[in-house]
Structures are given as structure tokens and as C-alpha cells.
Amino acid sequence: ASMSPDMLNSLREDLIKVISKYIDIDEAALEFDLCQDEKDVALVANIPVIKMKRDYAAKG
Template structure:
């Protein structure tokens, strides 16, 4: 729960900077380039489009971290807005 959001205050800039630095380190440790993420995004769009009509403008794919066993592990997070499901094989 983010208490800053509940009380309508922004996170202090040091916390924002710390979070950004963590994400940069995760990108470096995972050895993932922006071009690689764009290729993954294209492949995900291609596969999901076979089954659903998606809003590509609202599509968000990012590399973030998880706290698996107290070690920051990279995680690929995808937010894919679906307009409607296709009627394939129903």
C-alpha cells in the first residue's frame, strides 16, 4: 500500500530516483536492450492478435523487478488492453 497516494502526496524525489536506479540496474543485469524489448513487444502483439483485438496504443511492456527469495529478479510485465475477443474455434 502506498501511503503517499492515500494522503494525496507525491513520493519524495529521492524515492523516485532510487526506484529509477533499481530499474536501470535490473535492465543491466538482465542484459536487455530497448531493441530487444521492442522485438518482444512485436511478438506479443502478433500472438495475442490471433485471439483478440487489442489496443496497441495502450499496450505497455516493461522490465521490472520481483522480490523472489529476497533477491531482485527481473520480470517482464505486460499490460495489454483487449478490445474484444475473436470468435475463433468456439
């Protein structure tokens, strides 16, 4: 399963937007890729966490 560069970029932006609601991340160092073996496709992400956001950390 391949994705166009535009779709990958949109996915990246959406992931950053959602994750940033809960934690501060290093957006410049964020890495993700689609990996495929014979039968499965996986979204693999490396998202460096700077800190948890207080509002959400207190609710957990």
C-alpha cells in the same frame, strides 16, 4: 536484467503478433516493462483488450 531498446521492441512486436491471434487489443495503449527486485525479474504487461476473436472464443 536489462534489454536493449531493439530487443524490447522486437519482444513487443512478437507479443502483439501472438496475442492478436486470439484477441483484438489496443496496440497503442499496450505497456510492458521488465521489473527487477533483489532476486527476480518479471515481465509486467498491461494489454487493453478490445474484444475476443470469434474463432478462438467459440473453441474455448
